[in-house]
Amino acid sequence: MSALIIGRFQPFHKGHLSVIKMVAQKSDSIIIGIGSAQLSHTFENPFTAGERHLMISRALRYEGIDNCYLVPIVDINQYSLWVAHVESMVPPFDTVYSNNPLTRRLFEEAGYEVDIAPMFDRHIYSGTEVRTRMLNNGDWQSLVPKGVAETIYEVKGDERLRQLMGDSQ
Amino acid sequence: MSALIIGRFQPFHKGHLSVIKMVAQKSDSIIIGIGSAQLSHTFENPFTAGERHLMISRALRYEGIDNCYLVPIVDINQYSLWVAHVESMVPPFDTVYSNNPLTRRLFEEAGYEVDIAPMFDRHIYSGTEVRTRMLNNGDWQSLVPKGVAETIYEVKGDERLRQLMGDSQ
Amino acid sequence: MSALIIGRFQPFHKGHLSVIKMVAQKSDSIIIGIGSAQLSHTFENPFTAGERHLMISRALRYEGIDNCYLVPIVDINQYSLWVAHVESMVPPFDTVYSNNPLTRRLFEEAGYEVDIAPMFDRHIYSGTEVRTRMLNNGDWQSLVPKGVAETIYEVKGDERLRQLMGDSQ
Amino acid sequence: MSALIIGRFQPFHKGHLSVIKMVAQKSDSIIIGIGSAQLSHTFENPFTAGERHLMISRALRYEGIDNCYLVPIVDINQYSLWVAHVESMVPPFDTVYSNNPLTRRLFEEAGYEVDIAPMFDRHIYSGTEVRTRMLNNGDWQSLVPKGVAETIYEVKGDERLRQLMGDSQ
Amino acid sequence: MSALIIGRFQPFHKGHLSVIKMVAQKSDSIIIGIGSAQLSHTFENPFTAGERHLMISRALRYEGIDNCYLVPIVDINQYSLWVAHVESMVPPFDTVYSNNPLTRRLFEEAGYEVDIAPMFDRHIYSGTEVRTRMLNNGDWQSLVPKGVAETIYEVKGDERLRQLMGDSQ
Amino acid sequence: MSALIIGRFQPFHKGHLSVIKMVAQKSDSIIIGIGSAQLSHTFENPFTAGERHLMISRALRYEGIDNCYLVPIVDINQYSLWVAHVESMVPPFDTVYSNNPLTRRLFEEAGYEVDIAPMFDRHIYSGTEVRTRMLNNGDWQSLVPKGVAETIYEVKGDERLRQLMGDSQ
Secondary structure, three states: EEEEEEEEEOOHHHHHHHHHHHHHHOOOOEEEEEOOOOOOOOOOOOOOHHHHHHHHHHHHHHHHOOOOOEEOOOOOOOOOHHHHHHHHHHOOOOEOOOOOOOHHHHHHHHEEEOOOOOOOOOOOOOOHHHHHHHOOOOOOHHHHOOHHHHHHHOOOOOHHHHHHHOOOO | EEEEEEEEOOOOOHHHHHHHHHHHOOOOOOEEEEEOOOOOOOOOOOOOOHHHHHHHHHHHHHHHOOOEEEEEOOOOOHHHHHHHHHHHHOOOEEEEEOOOOOHHHHHHHHHEEEEEOOOOOOOOHHHHHHHHHHHHHHHHHHHOOHHHHHHHHHHOOOHHHHHHOOOOO | EEEEEOOOOOOHHHHHHHHHHHHHOOOOOEEEEEEEOOOOOOOOHHHHHHHHHHHHHHHHHHHOOOOOEEEEEOOOOOHHHHHHHHHHOOOOOOOOOOOHHHHHHHHHHHHOOEEEOOOOOOOOOOOOHHHHHHHHOOOOOHHOOOOOOHHHHHHHHHHHHHHHHHOOO | EEEEEEEEOOOOOHHHHHHHHHHHHHOEEEEEEOOOOOOOOOOOOOHHHHHHHHHHHHHHHOOOOOOOOEEEEOOOOOOOHHHHHHHEEEEEEEEEEEEHHHHHHHHHHHHEEOOOOOOOOOOOOOOHHHHHHHOOOOOHHHHOOOOOHHHHOOHHHHHHHHHHHOOOO | OEEEEEEOOOOOOHHHHHHHHHHHHHEEEEEEOOOOOOOOOOOOOOHHHHHHHHHHHHHHHHHHOOOOEEEEEEEEOOOHHHHHHHHHHHOOOEEOOOOOHHHHHHHHHHOOOEEEOOOOOOOOOOOOHHHHHOOOOOOOOOOOOHHHHHHHHHHHHHHHHHHHOOOOO | EEEEEEOOOOOHHHHHHHHHHHHHHHHEEEEEEEEOOOOOOOOOOOOOOOHHHHHHHHHHHHOOOOOOEEOOOOOOOOHHHHHHHHHHHHOOEEEEEEHHHHHHHHHHOOOOOEEEOOOOOOOOOHHHHHHHHHOOOOHHHHOOOOOOOHHHHHOOOOHHHHHHHHOOO
């Protein structure tokens, strides 16, 4: 039994980690698709796919989770091709975990079993909340797993976010 | 005399049909370009180009109109190439029928005769109105020609639209 | 029962027509995919998708075949997406007719029934043979159905082919 | 010392010219990147890259500035590649002048020196202001350097803008 | 110290594994870029990126190598952007191991240290050799590490290769 | 009277210069399209568009030719769009000079006057000859105008060419 979870992980936070822990108990392996892999350097998507790959890998390593495949997935501008695109880029999988209506519909039309990814405290543990706190120098660090803040500091991701949103001097 | 009509046909409704009937009387053949062919699975563009091809073909057959060429046309991200793109994908044509200012301008700059496509009751017979009613389980069926509702049911297009807009359960 | 036949049709010749006639007897409708739709103006692919659309439509009309859907299909540079791409662009179909090993394999992996398209006299009735004769001012006209030569003359396709292969002055 | 200035120049106005004059005093040569080169025929981006190339060239010629390289630069949908894209399209440069936070950040991460491009009277000398006046038949001509209005009239750019925003008749 | 190794891995063979083992001794972590990720279903590139991801992961697991990041990398048609593209998709790295002159040159121009990847018995342990034997029903299994043949059988990759090269019936 | 000349200029040589000098006498301005602008780092196309822009600009400056517009033009994979693509990227032009049959045909079909670009000593003054000599450390310098060799040395273009073709060490 192999599970697929797709997210943008901008950045990877404790809500994401809790879902992965839950799914890890039910699956032999988990494929983590890093969506919109081509995007970076905006408020909505500040981190590159490589940076996200590193922060997730470290967080999982600290947690001792080692049956995950991380795969960046670039957007394609034709939703009707999206499932085939994902299938070609990742190892075979049985079940998809997603709360996004479009993702759910596309995989269901392709015949996959789609399950709910139960998120806790969604208004706190959300990428938008983390990025907003980062912008305002608030406490974003407590929302992300061990290894994520460390990665963001290394690539100067918090500074990047603030500069991108800065006024144009 | 060959005429070109381009629309997204999301979905094909009675307003579209009335334009085609009117143009059919003045032309030897009509090329129907199915625009934004690559889009599907959103509220604005729920149906694939193939699904739209089928619903239009059926509607025209029921009406006994048989001098139409249906051609899907994908968007290109450079408007200055769009007329050349259309020209390469469809049989030769003389006149373009469109109410869209951009379409009109682009074909006029390329030297084509561009005519008005007189729509009746535009606020009722519009794709947005049909999709909104579909979403709210209203009477959308009376706005579309014979053959269209049938096609939408076959491909479960109404269910798709509602699920896509559903809450993320 | 709906059948799919995909070819480049550079140009449409009597071998193509014989396959379509044969399939027409077994199917309610035939979808004719005009492959490599984006290509034109080379020796291998001299005619645009629009020109090919016109020549096929005319040939079928002369033959009284009226249950065909013609759909241009542009190449995508990722074979693993190709079946999904075709599915999104054409009406639903059950059976695929093709002699191309790649096409056959891709549709079989996607779960379609794939059948042989029996071609007669393949070394005579082939696009390469027609184009070679056209280049050398040989008798290519006898290899194509009624309506095709007429279309090629209208768009000056034979002159185009010879000029493209001409020496560079 | 070679400087790079990137803008969309929709259209080129006196604010742009004043920046170029200022930079010209400090640099041996100036590379002017015409950004979003693929866009045209919208209110935000009415003019093609070729039209913008012509209006800038003329304006600079009237001013006697002759050490500029004009280079159209199309957008790419992956910001992380943008600096490499610019580097491959333009001659080598040392300093980048920009007020755009994203442009500044991207070139800074790539190790370039990035300087401020001091604009005067930014709410008057702006592309939006010029286009708005053009739409409303106001005095846009006084906001653009000599040679620009002339070019816009030649390509009927003002008429295009008004027609694009016209109601759909 | 993090190392980058890029290959197409069509399929992953013992030559690849020996390089990775060698590099693993000198590096804290290894990023394995699965190149030409978008290609599959041809003789040169029979396997999808997902299938290659799975075969490499298994082979490394059997070997007890656990400090590798696997990342699919699609080609882009502009070599001048390629290093930036790789950088955006993978975690940060210091050294690149490659024998390909183009890869070496591109990373060197970008300022990276590039090292030789010493391959043993290159005419035996090569993707071409493995695929040729697979086509001819020869002994390809002995050329690939444990876990690779198993994966190829699961996805019917050997059958695919033979069918793709089969004559067209 | 404005003339268009398109070439790849890999690199710009004396044959190119002689054509430009000849055309310069008949035209008010010359647009020089740098074709296949996206290509670089191969034997056929070693130099980036920016490097080619610089070498041509310098050569023309040394010759005192100052009525030229240099414009990089990326390939598009649809020949039927190519003329529209060029038109959108460059200032308006009347006459096209080219010896390439495809270029000639495409512009003729679009209604342009196309003239011959008389090259002298084509087997000596050719890009292939220059690159071959560069690879073999022969006298390539005498085949290129003043300013070109200087540019190539600055960007280490000759070293790049040799390394790219070197054996894979």
